């Protein structure tokens with residue numbers, strides 16, 4: 001089993017979408033996908049209603065997810081940890097115990113050479129058009145990542 005973790009700040013807007021989209025593109029018996037937030041604000045909450053809505057519009061159900069906080073043992077559980085932006089990346093790295101932990105963490109958008117800004121914008125204070133924009137970025141990047149994972153791990 002290859003395990004992939006998507007991480008943002010609250011685990012209610014961006015990483016639940018990345019989690020749901022990537023999961024929809026990979027065989028469930030070979031890939032385990034999860035998401036977490038570096039902050040504790042929303043532990044136990046459903047994804048933001050706007051993330052649930054934009055995912056549903058595109059045929060993906062993320063309403064079974066509940067927010068949790070990133071924990072040090074995630075470095076042991078997951079083969080790949082993807083941060084949604086540089087701030088989340090730095091938060092994760094600050095918890096790393098060694099170079100092996102650090103080596104498994106990347107910015108998610110490093111998987112997409114056609115996007116130059118490597119930060120997925122935080123849509124929390126935005127509107128549905130911001131969530132739609134985030135969905136499209138996450139969808140195109142998840143497609144590229146799923147192709148790479150299938151090439152390397154299937």
Ligand code: 4NP
Pocket residue numbers: 008009010011012013014015037041122123124
């Ligand atoms: P996320 O968005 O990191 O994509 O889940 C946010 C959610 C909540 C907050 C900030 C960003 N917040 O400040 O509560």
